[in-house]
Amino acid sequence: MSFCQKSLYLGRERGVEMFKSAYILNMQTENIPVLEVNDIQATVLRPRPSPYRGQYVVLRIDDAAQGREMLRRIIPYVAPAEDWWLTTLPGWMGIAFTYHGLKALGLPATSLETFPQEFREGMASRAPILRDVGDSAPSNWEYPFGTPDMHVAIAIYAKDEESLEATLAMARQSHHDLPNISVVYRLRFSELPNGRNPFGFKDGLHNPNVEGSGAVVHPGSGRPIKAGEFIMGYPDELGVTASKPEPEVLRRNGTFVAFRKFQMRVAAFRKYVREQASSPEEEELIAAKMVGRWRSGAPLVLASDSDDPELGADQKRNNAFSYEDDMQGLKCPFSAHIRRVNPRDALKNELVATNLHQFLRRGTNYGPPLPEGVLEDDGVQRGGVFLLIGVHQRQQFEFVQSQWITDGNFISHGREEDPILGNSGTEGIFTIPKRPVRRRLHGLPQFVAVQGGEYCFMPGLRALKWLAGLEAGGMTE
């Protein structure tokens, strides 16, 4: 333990050296527990590289002993949170397990039953709560999502193609001679030009500020949120340190990930926005009203009339805003995507504890961009994969998805849904507050369809070794 403490302390100091000039750092005080960043997986706390390339790989384990052998070989390449800035790493991996995956590795039932209900049930069975219906229904998901064949999810990140190939080769080494380990899914991802998402917007500009993580914090991330909301082993916002799942060695420094794969219907989005507008300027405004930001990333609250690319590009300013001066929603609509998923202070008069409904978002894009100006679907798959990370998925991802994305009651908007992420299976409306009368758009189609999803457990590195049987008292036959 003392070694761990020491090395993580050094790690944080290095982080300070590198970033103190450019960013505001998470303030450390005596009451804040020291996070074991050398044991927490990098994916939990650190942003992905930019630009980035990578691949998601899903494995199925048909033999527990081979599964553990695969783990033993892969562990050296799983990056801890403290090493993320080491430029010598060609690429790195994150690894997580589904309920069926832990079972396939031989985790005893006494442990499995201490995992949270949503994790044991699997994301497909939560479809009525998550409103994964219509095109987003699990019956339309890609294999192996929603089936018991999804066991191990691996995310491989790299800064370029060469590094990716090198890392993929290492990953293949981990199971090439193990006949009972099969690759059941692969998806390549890479950054689109200018770091935009397929809809053409700069995104990923906000993540909660994890107390004590030492991660870089951009202005506007809000007050620090207790680490226990995102990583087990530390107190959460209610002062509780997770006591499940058991045993302690397995949960410590671990967390849960809601994996969501989205298809983004870019042509439908462009076409709809064009139909609603009478000029290119109005088209841009309507699109921005739906998102809550302009394409450059500039938030509507700070730039209400037109895009401000300089603001959008400035990390110190592009997220530094609150809704205090926009409580009527005249700049950023109540129903705008970013105001729904991260209400900041917009709900301060309501009885809702927004600090309990935060999760870390790690987004990546797949597929080529739809060429500029094209309004007809080209049949090419494109979209995003999101890792939504938090210890209390029911209060975090599931709450946000069911209350803030696929419902409008919390903002007195009846059943109006998120204009970008909502409206699966039925046409929607979108309300734009305006004086003297609001504008309301009708017939919003579904712009984003869920193509797959699952809850995964992302253990700490020591827990990985325990799962692989490498730790004293760890799992073996």
Add this chain to the structure above:
Amino acid sequence: MTIAQRAQEKKPAATGIARPGAKAGQASEFTLISKLKPGAADRIRALLADGFTGERQKNTDRIATVHDLRFVIFDNDTRIIFASTFDGGWDTYIDDFGGIIPDEIDLLFHEFEGYPGINAPGIKDWIVAQQVTAVGFYSAYPQASVRDVWKALKIKVAVDTLLDIASN
């Protein structure tokens, strides 16, 4: 059927996790029956003597999903029923209540025997253990949330005012 009603008919209300309690549209009924601590009946009567007025009304209004609620003492002052109708599922926001108005909630329920406290780890299990699902549950407006009703009432006032001004 109005357009608004049709728009609201399309899907069931979001709920957290399957819990006891009957549903009518997006509304849920909640009936909790508990023993009272010795001597608690009179203390509760005193506590609720002014009803849900003043600060207590304000705090309850802030929840904005509760259509109604009542406390009924019975069995010679030994037991109590807490019954309510609200939007969605009760455990969706229960952690939020514990985070924002724990004292108000504890004040209302601490005389219930075995009540562990709104922020106790066992609170949800305790609620489930005391909860009794209604065998019959009716709502006159099963598709309308509290916020929908509040908004409709505000609109009615505004429309009446508009009509009055227009006809004068």
